[in-house]
Amino acid sequence: MSNLMQKQSTINDVARIAGVSKRTVSRVINGSLSVGESTRLKVEKVINELKYAPNAQARGLASSRSYLLGLIYDNPDALYLDDVQRGVLEVCSTLGYELVVHPCRYQSETLVNDCLRFMRRSKLDGVIVLPPVSESETLASALKESGSPYVRLSSVALDSQEHIVVSDDRAAAAEMARYFAQLGHEKIAFISGPQRYKSSTERMEGFQLGLSAYGVKIPPQMILEGNNSFETGIECARQLLQRDERPTAIFANNDQMAAGVLKVAYSLGIKVPDELSVAGFDDNMLASRVTPALTTIRRPVRQMALLATTKMIMSIEQNHKAALNVAAKVAPTLVVRESTGPCKTAVVANNAAALVAGRRS
Amino acid sequence: MSNLMQKQSTINDVARIAGVSKRTVSRVINGSLSVGESTRLKVEKVINELKYAPNAQARGLASSRSYLLGLIYDNPDALYLDDVQRGVLEVCSTLGYELVVHPCRYQSETLVNDCLRFMRRSKLDGVIVLPPVSESETLASALKESGSPYVRLSSVALDSQEHIVVSDDRAAAAEMARYFAQLGHEKIAFISGPQRYKSSTERMEGFQLGLSAYGVKIPPQMILEGNNSFETGIECARQLLQRDERPTAIFANNDQMAAGVLKVAYSLGIKVPDELSVAGFDDNMLASRVTPALTTIRRPVRQMALLATTKMIMSIEQNHKAALNVAAKVAPTLVVRESTGPCKTAVVANNAAALVAGRRS
DNA sequence: AAAAAAATTGCCACCGTTGGCAACTTTTTT
DNA sequence: AAAAAAGTTGCCAACGGTGGCAATTTTTTT
Numbered sequence: 001m002s003n004l005m006q007k008q009s010t011i012n013d014v015a016r017i018a019g020v021s022k023r024t025v026s027r028v029i030n031g032s033l034s035v036g037e038s039t040r041l042k043v044e045k046v047i048n049e050l051k052y053a054p055n056a057q058a059r060g061l062a063s064s065r066s067y068l069l070g071l072i073y074d075n076p077d078a079l080y081l082d083d084v085q086r087g088v089l090e091v092c093s094t095l096g097y098e099l100v101v102h103p104c105r106y107q108s109e110t111l112v113n114d115c116l117r118f119m120r121r122s123k124l125d126g127v128i129v130l131p132p133v134s135e136s137e138t139l140a141s142a143l144k145e146s147g148s149p150y151v152r153l154s155s156v157a158l159d160s161q162e163h164i165v166v167s168d169d170r171a172a173a174a175e176m177a178r179y180f181a182q183l184g185h186e187k188i189a190f191i192s193g194p195q196r197y198k199s200s201t202e203r204m205e206g207f208q209l210g211l212s213a214y215g216v217k218i219p220p221q222m223i224l225e226g227n228n229s230f231e232t233g234i235e236c237a238r239q240l241l242q243r244d245e246r247p248t249a250i251f252a253n254n255d256q257m258a259a260g261v262l263k264v265a266y267s268l269g270i271k272v273p274d275e276l277s278v279a280g281f282d283d284n285m286l287a288s289r290v291t292p293a294l295t296t297i298r299r300p301v302r303q304m305a306l307l308a309t310t311k312m313i314m315s316i317e318q319n320h321k322a323a324l325n326v327a328a329k330v331a332p333t334l335v336v337r338e339s340t341g342p343c344k345t346a347v348v349a350n351n352a353a354a355l356v357a358g359r360r361s
Numbered sequence: 362m363s364n365l366m367q368k369q370s371t372i373n374d375v376a377r378i379a380g381v382s383k384r385t386v387s388r389v390i391n392g393s394l395s396v397g398e399s400t401r402l403k404v405e406k407v408i409n410e411l412k413y414a415p416n417a418q419a420r421g422l423a424s425s426r427s428y429l430l431g432l433i434y435d436n437p438d439a440l441y442l443d444d445v446q447r448g449v450l451e452v453c454s455t456l457g458y459e460l461v462v463h464p465c466r467y468q469s470e471t472l473v474n475d476c477l478r479f480m481r482r483s484k485l486d487g488v489i490v491l492p493p494v495s496e497s498e499t500l501a502s503a504l505k506e507s508g509s510p511y512v513r514l515s516s517v518a519l520d521s522q523e524h525i526v527v528s529d530d531r532a533a534a535a536e537m538a539r540y541f542a543q544l545g546h547e548k549i550a551f552i553s554g555p556q557r558y559k560s561s562t563e564r565m566e567g568f569q570l571g572l573s574a575y576g577v578k579i580p581p582q583m584i585l586e587g588n589n590s591f592e593t594g595i596e597c598a599r600q601l602l603q604r605d606e607r608p609t610a611i612f613a614n615n616d617q618m619a620a621g622v623l624k625v626a627y628s629l630g631i632k633v634p635d636e637l638s639v640a641g642f643d644d645n646m647l648a649s650r651v652t653p654a655l656t657t658i659r660r661p662v663r664q665m666a667l668l669a670t671t672k673m674i675m676s677i678e679q680n681h682k683a684a685l686n687v688a689a690k691v692a693p694t695l696v697v698r699e700s701t702g703p704c705k706t707a708v709v710a711n712n713a714a715a716l717v718a719g720r721r722s
Numbered sequence: 723a724a725a726a727a728a729a730t731t732g733c734c735a736c737c738g739t740t741g742g743c744a745a746c747t748t749t750t751t752t
Numbered sequence: 753a754a755a756a757a758a759g760t761t762g763c764c765a766a767c768g769g770t771g772g773c774a775a776t777t778t779t780t781t782t
Contacts, residue, residue, distance in 0.1 A: 008481065010768060021732045026770060034730055053478045057427065058768030060418040061737045068461070068483070078443035078646065089464055098483050100429070100459050103450055120369070122429070122459050123418050230650055259650045266652050285439065289591055289620045291627050291652055371738060382762045387740060395760060419738030422767045729778070734771105741766080750757070 009050040018046040029054055060123055067097050069312065070127035072115055074106040077228070077256065079284035080301060081130075084153070087305025088128060095313050100124065106133050112142045119148055126150055126312045128305075132197045149315045151308040155199040161328045162315060165308045169199055169281075170206035172297045172332035176251055176279055177210025179295075179334060184343035185249040185277060189222040191236045191261070193253035203253055203281060222247060226257050233260020241268055241276075248276060248343045255280035255287045258294050262339065273341035283335050292338035299332045370411040379407040390415055421484050430458050430673065431488035433476055435467040438589070438617065440645035441662060442491075445514070448666025449489060456674050461485065467494050473503045480509055487511055487673045489666075493558045510676045512669040516560040522689045523676060526669045530560055530642075531567035533658045533693035534612075537640055538571025540656075540695060541610050545704035546638060550583040550608035552597045552618050564614055564642060583608060587618050594621020602629055602637075609637060609704045616641035616648045619655050623700065634702035644696050653699035660693045 011029075015022040020039060027035045028043040035043075046052075060066040069092060073081060085101070092099050100122055104114050111133070119127060126149035133139065134152035140159060143150045152159055155169040180188055190207055193200035208218060224239060226232030233252060237260055240247060252258040258280030265272050272278055272292055280287060283298035307326055314323035372390075376383040381400060388396045389404040396404075407413075421427040430453060434442060446462070453460050461483055465475050472494070480488060487510035494500065495513035501520060504511045513520055516530040541549055551568055554561035569579060585600060587593030594613060598621055601608060613619040619641030626633050633639055633653055641648060644659035668687055675684035 008768095012768080022769080023733080023771090024731060027731085030770085034728095036730060039730080051474065051478075053481050055422070055484065055768055056482050057418045057421040057484050058737090059770075061416075061422050061739085062768075062770040064737080066418065079439050082439035082443060085462065086464075089462065093464075098461050098463065098479070100461050101446065101450065102459065103447075103454075117414065118459070120414055121417050123416065230646075256650075263650070263652060285591075286647065286650060289617075289624070289647060290650060291624060373738080383738090384740080384763080385761060388761090391740085395758095397760060400760080416738055419767090420740075422769085423738075423740040425740095425767080723782100725780105725782075727778100727780070729776100731774105731776070733774080737768105737770085739767085741764105743763090745760100745762075747760070748758080750755105752753105752755080 008055075009052045011052075011054065014043065014046050014050060014052050017050070018043045064123075065316075066123040066125055068122055068124050069097050069099050069309070070119060070122070070124040071099055071101045071130070072104060072118075072127050072133055073102075073130035074104055074133050076130060077254070077282075077284070079286065080282065083284070083301040084128075084130060084305045087302040088309045091306055091309035091313065097125070097313065104133065106136065111136065112139050115139060116142060116146060119146070124148070125316045128308050128312060129153065131155070131199055135198050149312050151312045153304055153308055155202045157329070158198075162311070162320070162323055165304045165311065165328055165330070167299055167304060167330050167332055169202045169297075169299075169332060170209075172299075172334070173203040173206030173251075173281070174210030174213075175334050176281075176297060177207045177216075178213070179336070179340070180249050180251065180277070180279075181211060181214035181216055183249070183277065183340065186216055186343070187222075187245070187247045187249070188216065188218055189224070189240050189247035189250045190218055191233060191240075191250065191252040191257050192223060192225045193228045193257075195225060200253055207251055226253065226260075228254050228256060230256045230260045233257030234264055235260075237261040237264035241265065241270060246276075249278070249340070250276065251279050251281075253281055255282045255284050255294060255296055258296065258339075259286055259290050262290055262292070262294070272339050274344060277340040277343070279340055281332075287335075288337070295337045295340040296335050297332045298335045300330045304330055369416070370413045372413070372415065375404065375407050375411060375413050378411070379404045425484065426677075427484040427486055428458050429483055429485050430460050430670070431480060431483065431485040432460055432462045432491070433465060433479075433488050433494055434463075434491035435465055435494050437491060438615070438643075438645070440647065441643065444645070444662040445489075445491060445666045448663040449670045452667055452670035452674065458486070458674065465494065467497065472497060473500050476500060477503060477507060480507070485509070486677045489669050489673060490514065492516070492560055496559050510673050512673045514665055514669055516563045518690070519559075523672070523681070523684055526665045526672065526689055526691070528660055528665060528691050528693055530563045530658075530660075530693060531570075533660075533695070534564040534567030534642070535571030535574075536695050537612055537642075537658060538568045538577075539574070540697070540701070541612065541638070541640075542572060542575035542577055544610070544638065544702065546610040547577055547704070548583070548606070548608045548610070549577065549579055550585070550601050550611045551579055552594065552601075552611065552613040552622070553584060553586045554589045554614035554618075556586060561614055568612055587614065589615050589617060591617045591621045591624075594618030595625055596621075598622040598625035602626065602631060607637075610639070610701070611637065612640050612642075614642055616643045616645050616655060616657055619657065619700075620647055620651050623651055623653070623655070633700050635705060638701040638704070640701055648696075649698070656698045656701040657696055658693045659696045661691045665691055 011022045011025050014025045025043055028040050102118050129152045134154045152164045154166050157166050192204045224236040226236050250261050258278055261278050265276055270276050280294045280296040283296045287294040287296045311323050311326040372383045372386050376386045386404055389401050463479050490513045495515045513525045515527050518527050553565045585597040587597050611622050619639055622639045626637055631637050641655045641657040644657045648655040648657045672684050672687040
């Protein structure tokens with residue numbers, strides 16, 4: 001078993017072969033301006049030949065930079081996380097950073113310490129914080145105080161332009177309200193997410209506000225709270241749909257719960273969208289896979305991730321003015337699919353019509 | 362804006378205050394045996410008082426260890442990746458490692474270089490490689506040659522016990538075959554994944570083998586190749602279901618494609634499972650959310666991740682005998698839900714019955 | 723053409739830790 | 753009690769880069 005692992009080439013090797021000092025090689029690597037054109041070419045050639053790659057640790061030690069970014073989150077939806085991660089990685093790989101993922105518990109008392117320790121241990125250059133952890137103000141101020149770059153993703157502008165990317169969930173929910181109202185729905189239900197999360201309250205309030213513009217009001221018994229899971233979507237839907245007077249339209253705080261509603265409607269024999277309109281929020285992969293395909297709000301998650309990462313790397317690289325020019329707000333949009341339709345007035349009338357049709361044959 | 366970030370204390374501070382040399386402090390940190398009891402206590406006390414935490418980069422530079430693990434993959438299903446990641450992180454956080462995620466392109470000519478550069482750049486202690494990248498033998502041998510610990514996840518035992526965790530997809534597919542046969546299906550179709558992936562061929566061969574035990578054979582025109590996406594699932598399903606003689610059961614290489622089949626069946630008015638049985642593979646979140654819920658094969662993805670990570674950390678820490686004791690094989694299992702049922706003989710007969718019923722009313 | 727300015731390059735210290743080896747203590751052996 | 757062995761501890765040189773500053777070369781100015 002020959003272990004002939006060719007030893008790593010170092011900056012010294014490059015320098016020696018290229019016939020320059022290692023300081024110059026270092027300059028070439030870091031794109032310093034004051035390097036002669038011919039020298040640069042010569043060095044680059046050797047770098048390629050040797051397949052030389054700088055040692056991140058040594059680099060970090062000397063410059064107190066690690067080219068490592070952190071992603072902090074607490075048990076998010078798999079599809080959401082995947083979207084974010086893809087976006088972040090896209091920018092990272094372009095700009096030469098790597099990504100360290102770090103789950104943690106939002107509710108934990110040691111959250112702040114955990115995160116700070118994580119940053120120190122791995123000497124991260126900066127962190128991107130996902131909701132709901134991003135809503136912790138104690139963490140945010142600890143981060144600010146520690147002086148490390150960070151960007152938060154959220155539905156509310158709870159930090160300065162430099163440190164946040166928000167999606168206007170409130171406006172999006174209002175748009176959904178408008179859409180529902182224009183379809184003629186009046187008996188509308190809302191399945192909210194946990195009220196301790198900003199995204200949940202934003203969406204609920206936006207929806208209610210949007211509806212009120214059309215004179216529609218959701219009575220309290222038509223508002224149920226789930227925890228954003230498919231399972232609680234099912235629970236809430238059951239409660240809503242087995243009543244004597246059931247809603248003609250249900251808006252759920254996310255696609256997972258909306259999928260739960262679809263499931264219950266199917267098992268109760270309620271036709272979607274003829275007898276019931278259902279809409280979700282997120283537009284993740286699930287939305288287009290279920291039957292009927294979900295009308296939903298598309299959150300530009302990946303774009304948010306892109307913006308956040310760009311913003312952060314810019315401020316890491318001291319490009320603060322540029323960082324401020326990166327957009328800090330994105331607008332989710334309505335995506336209409338098959339699960340929503342005009343309100344066919346009373347369900348009872350509908351059933352009667354069916355009966356008539358049946359007899360006729 | 363006071364930037365009062367208290368500067369990090371170093372090993373020198375600890376040494377000075379404790380009145381020992383920094384070498385001794387280093388020994389205490391690393392749990393070296395030859396440190397006097399009283400000295401250790403004294404040093405530990407100072408460490409706590411100063412809240413000293415060793416600098417990972419300096420440590421890495423000096424010892425060539427980083428406590429960083431890498432996860433290499435190429436554009437996997439979001440749900441699969443999430444499962445794996447969760448499993449890996451679980452072990453990591455317990456054992457004090459962090460995880461760096463690194464997407465790459467399996468087909469790329471520079472794959473091997475990209476990965477090696479990634480490992481070097483971040484001085485990873487080891488990498489976990491996901492399919493299909495895990496099937497690249499050139500990468501595997503480069504990894505082996507470079508001497509860095511690695512573990513591959515795959516459906517085939519293509520490496521030594523120490524370097525792989527496999528799921529027996531072949532046997533699982535055979536079990537599905539058995540199940541189909543026992544339900545009485547004979548006109549069975551298979552939607553395969555890309556034939557260049559081992560997991561695809563394993564599942565297909567296992568399925569065919571299992572079927573042949575019951576004297577059932579799948580004719581070539583009943584085997585279509587998708588690329589594991591929902592969309593190609595739809596395409597293949599359309600081809601299969603719009604024929605004069607359509608299958609009574611379809612087995613898809615994964616849940617995504619099976620969901621596509623469900624969609625097409627619904628739009629063609631084909632009842633599942635009464636007129637058509639559909640099954641997938643993976644048992645990811647999607648399987649239970651679609652309607653009807655998918656019968657599928659549950660792959661213990663998270664468990665594989667757990668095993669792989671444990672195995673790797675053990676071999677990093679030179680605990681080779683222990684690493685070999687970690688299981689290297691897991692068995693996926695059949696999960697029966699609503700999308701499969703007994704074959705109601707001929708579809709034509711079925712239609713005839715429906716006609717009769719229609720006339721009767 | 724000499725002086726001044728600018729661009730390019732090299733030298734050396736240092737980042738914070740670990741490893742090798744020597745030195746010093748303490749315990750055990752003879 | 754001296755010698756040998758074992759247990760502790762300290763010194764110094766890496767590890768592989770970057771930063772400051774001085775030295776050198778080239779360009780521009782007077």
